[in-house]
Amino acid sequence: xxxxxxxxxRNLYKLNMLRKTRLDVPxxxxxxxxxxxxxxxxxxSRIAEKLMADGKKVGIVCRSYGAxxxxxxxxxxxxxxxxxxxxxxxxxxxxxxxxxxxxxTAAARRLIEAAPALDVILVDxxxxxxxxxxxxxxxxWPKRGAVLRDFRSAEREAEILLVPNGERxxxxxxxxxxxxxEILGILDLKSEKHILVVGGLGPETDFFEHVxxxxxxxxxxxxxxxxVDYRRGxxxxxxxxxxxxxxxxxxxxxxxxxxKPLALDLPPIYVVRAGxxxxxxxxxxxxxxxxxxxK
Numbered sequence: 001x002x003x004x005x006x007x008x009x010r011n012l013y014k015l016n017m018l019r020k021t022r023l024d025v026p027x028x029x030x031x032x033x034x035x036x037x038x039x040x041x042x043x044x045s046r047i048a049e050k051l052m053a054d055g056k057k058v059g060i061v062c063r064s065y066g067a068x069x070x071x072x073x074x075x076x077x078x079x080x081x082x083x084x085x086x087x088x089x090x091x092x093x094x095x096x097x098x099x100x101x102x103x104x105t106a107a108a109r110r111l112i113e114a115a116p117a118l119d120v121i122l123v124d125x126x127x128x129x130x131x132x133x134x135x136x137x138x139x140x141w142p143k144r145g146a147v148l149r150d151f152r153s154a155e156r157e158a159e160i161l162l163v164p165n166g167e168r169x170x171x172x173x174x175x176x177x178x179x180x181x182e183i184l185g186i187l188d189l190k191s192e193k194h195i196l197v198v199g200g201l202g203p204e205t206d207f208f209e210h211v212x213x214x215x216x217x218x219x220x221x222x223x224x225x226x227x228v229d230y231r232r233g234x235x236x237x238x239x240x241x242x243x244x245x246x247x248x249x250x251x252x253x254x255x256x257x258x259x260k261p262l263a264l265d266l267p268p269i270y271v272v273r274a275g276x277x278x279x280x281x282x283x284x285x286x287x288x289x290x291x292x293x294x295k
Contacts, residue, residue: 006128006149006151018131021132025118025119026119027132031127033151033155035146035203037201040140042275047289048060051289057097059096063100065086068084074098074099075098075115083231099111161176162177164180177284178279178280192217192247195249196242196243197251198249198251200223200226240266249266251270
């Protein structure tokens with residue numbers, strides 16, 4: 001039913017029965033067909049970091065599930081309460097200008113008002129959001145067995161298809177960008193013999209497998225649902241029980257921004273630095289982004 005609704009919604013815009021909103025700033029959307037964990041945040045962060053290194057002013061718009069309605073606009077490294085603005089927005093706000101809210105179009109408009117000199121807006125989880133015109137649509141292809149919220153045929157709407165290494169692309173190799181996720185480091189982690197790896201992540205994630213290959217010592221894992229609320233008593237009870245006897249906790253930046261304000265009596269918490277590595281057609285990827293920004 002969800003996929004059928006997504007298809008109907010998409011076609012209403014294709015038939016111009018619903019109208020898109022075009023902004024004065026180029027918009028690049030990153031999305032997927034599954035229910036989370038595919039790496040959208042890593043892709044958005046990689047694009048933002050590259051463009052900012054090139055001297056561009058970048059803003060990010062995200063949905064931030066479980067947060068207040070918004071839109072919430074965070075610029076100039078403002079500290080953010082993840083319970084109010086959402087974990088994604090709070091994590092992005094440490095490095096980028098960001099706006100979050102249930103209405104991504106309204107959030108994008110507010111972001112432009114707060115940061116009028118932006119060169120581009122990146123929209124996290126944009127593939128099913130059609131009201132906001134996107135100058136470039138980037139789609140992360142699902143892994144085999146992923147639970148889908150949209151039809152695979154919808155990939156025809158994307159200009160760039162990112163495919164995890166080991167999966168089969170529905171497009172020719174010259175039109176596909178293959179990539180892998182990688183662990184870049186764990187901030188300030190000293191050698192600990194017993195580590196708890198914690199994360200609230202989507203069903204398609206391979207975070208725990210990647211961290212397990214990176215760590216050399218003994219570790220255990222504790223997995224929660226995506227966008228888990230660490231203020232809940234039952235969640236904290238699981239944390240305390242699972243971390244007993246551990247010398248450190250390793251988690252994602254998204255989880256860390258929610259754990260840090262709680263000041264729980266837990267072992268030291270360290271943040272995993274994750275990223276993506278392009279295996280094919282990286283030049284094509286950046287050329288398409290540059291062309292979209294020139295429109």
